[in-house]
Amino acid sequence: MEIDPRTGLPVTAIAWEDLSKGEQKIKIATEKRRYGKVTTLVSGFDKSIDLKATAKALKEGLACGGTIREQTIELQGDHKKHVRLILVKIGFSDESIEE
Numbered sequence: 076m077e078i079d080p081r082t083g084l085p086v087t088a089i090a091w092e093d094l095s096k097g098e099q100k101i102k103i104a105t106e107k108r109r110y111g112k113v114t115t116l117v118s119g120f121d122k123s124i125d126l127k128a129t130a131k132a133l134k135e136g137l138a139c140g141g142t143i144r145e146q147t148i149e150l151q152g153d154h155k156k157h158v159r160l161i162l163v164k165i166g167f168s169d170e171s172i173e174e
Contacts, residue, residue, distance in 0.1 A: 099119060099120060099121060099124065099167060099168075099171050100119045100171055100173075101117060101118070101119045101120065101162065101167060101171055101172045101173070102116075102117070102118050102119045102173055102174075103115065103116070103117055103155055103158050103159065103172065103173070103174045104116045104118075104155075104174070105153055105155050112151075113152060113153040114149050114150065114151060114152075115149070115150040115151075115152065115153060115154045115155055115158060116147055116148070116149055116150075117133070117147065117148040117150070117158055117162075118146065118147040118148070120146055120148075122146075126143050126146065126148065127143065129148065129162075129165065130142075130143050130148045132161065132165055133148060133150060133154075133158060133161055133162075134150065136157075136161040136164075137150060137152070137154045137157055137158070137161065139151045139152050139154065155174060159172050159174070
């Protein structure tokens with residue numbers, strides 16, 4: 076069995092994670108909070124997806140802050156147009172993402 080030197084996981088386990096990324100039903104929405112602040116919500120992830128790594132990639136790509144609450148990634152600001160591009164770059168299928 077081959078072990079990936081970067082993650083320490085078996086190579087076959089990594090392939091399964093990529094397959095599960097294509098089966099997600101991800102929803103992107105914006106929500107207006109108090110004082111007129113806008114928050115972008117990304118939800119619909121399975122438990123098999125590493126939300127912490129996904130949130131980190133989104134925050135780095137969008138240069139914003141954010142957090143994870145109840146299987147939902149909350150990003151500070153209105154990033155509805157750009158989130159889809161970053162999720163596709165990470166490995167999620169474009170058809171599984173709806174706005």
